[in-house]
Amino acid sequence: MRLTLDEALAVGSQLEIAAINGTDIIPLSPTLAAQCGYSMDSDPWGNTKVFVSLLGCYVDNQADETFNLGLRFQMYGDGLSKQIQHDVTETCSYSRWASREILCDRNYMEVSTLMVTPEVPVTMDGQKVQETWQDAIPDAVAPNSIWKMTFHTPDSKVMVLKDAHRAGYGAMTTPTRLVLRSPYNMPETYAEEVAGVPMEIFSVSTYYKQVCRLAIMVSAAACPTGGLVFTDEVITWYMPRRIPLLISSAIKILETHMGIDGQRLDKTMMAIRRYKLSITESHVVIELPVGSPDGYYKSHAPDYSYHITYTVEPMLELLWRAEDTQVNT
Structure with missing residues (x-):
């Protein structure tokens, strides 16, 4: 989703953007924006474009079909005295999801995949991604939520969900999809040249709990950094x-x-x-x-x-x- 802020509002001002999440207002620092699926670009005349992943952290997702977004724009003049505060809410509909979607934005990589369900076994690139293991996951982990992640760099590094979030990665489930997001140049991403084009690679095995089983999803994104x-x-x-x-x-x-x-x-x-x-x-x-x-x-x-x-x-x-x-x- 893209929102455009006209230069008449922003010219000569320092702009700060926050996400509206219910009654909470969350300032979007560059680090949090990359982790949560937000990016911004502006030209020398003050025209600003904000891009938000439909699967971003603070987007109200209704059944992976309707997405409600709220943003607060705050413009400051000299001395950081607040000049303008402007709240924007937008709704977008999107239902044409592919089994796997990879998004390469200016500050992050995102991959979302259709989740495995007990009724619908899924394979991705020939790899089986569903297994049934009893008692392999702590009881405290709620159904349909992520337990841990193995990052392939190409060596393996394991993190539980809260540690992955602390490290700056985005990871969540929606009603039907598993969503992973990484800023560029992270310790658990790596570079590789493909057909003469430098690429940054983000590859993760995610373990998440279903009602009575553990599912494993192998996800990867590759984004060009040259070419x-x-x-x-x-x-x-x-x-x-x-x-x-x-x-x-x-x-x-x-x-x-x-x-x-x-x-x-x-x-x-x-x-x-x-x-x-x-x-x-x-x-x-x-x-x-x-x-x-x-x-x-x-x-x-x-x-x-x-x-x-x-x-x-x-x-x-x-x-x-x-x-x-x-x-x-």
Whole structure:
């Protein structure tokens, strides 16, 4: 979900954002924002965009279909005297969940997977993720809640849920999904190059309790931290077509979409903007002309030397199916 704060409200001010969680107001520090699925971006003119995962910590989730979000914006002027306080509530509906969804945002990685139930055994990338173990989990752990997590770095490190939260990771269950979230550059994430593109990897085995059994879910996210090539005229972004950690067999790409600032563009708008989205044997490739109206130029003068940067934020959305499991990601 995206909310946009107009420059007329924020220009010349220091902005603080808090989550509204019932009657509680929770200030979103950079650390908590990354742990809980919030990110923010602003341009030099004060236009601010806030992006919130539908599965974020303080989003009111109704049956994984309707999501109610509350945010408080506080703008301060000189001397930190409060100028404006503005509360926003929004509702979004979304039900087209894939079996596994991976979100690579500017400050965090998130993976959510359809939870195993006793009636619906699930495999993910050929690995069995449900087992029945009696008395393996403390009685204090409530049904449908997480007990512990094993982080693969690729060495293994085990944490119970409260320790994972203290370390800065997000982990929760919703009515149907297991949700894991990690900021970038955490001790339990690791880097790997895939098809020439540097990626950051987040891989976890999660143990959670059901009514009379212990379920184990293997989850992983891989997010690009590079893959850019640019000239004075064109920015080219390469994303690996196949990431071995996420895919154990051949895949079929079902859909590809390009967007700007988190919003899809149709083919007509892409043609007008001269954006290109293509698939090669190894990569999904986005090309953007430098100077397109979706970005902006900014001047810099470090050490009395004049420079200009051009900034634009494309989005890539992929839907693929693994041929061995028929699981969509």
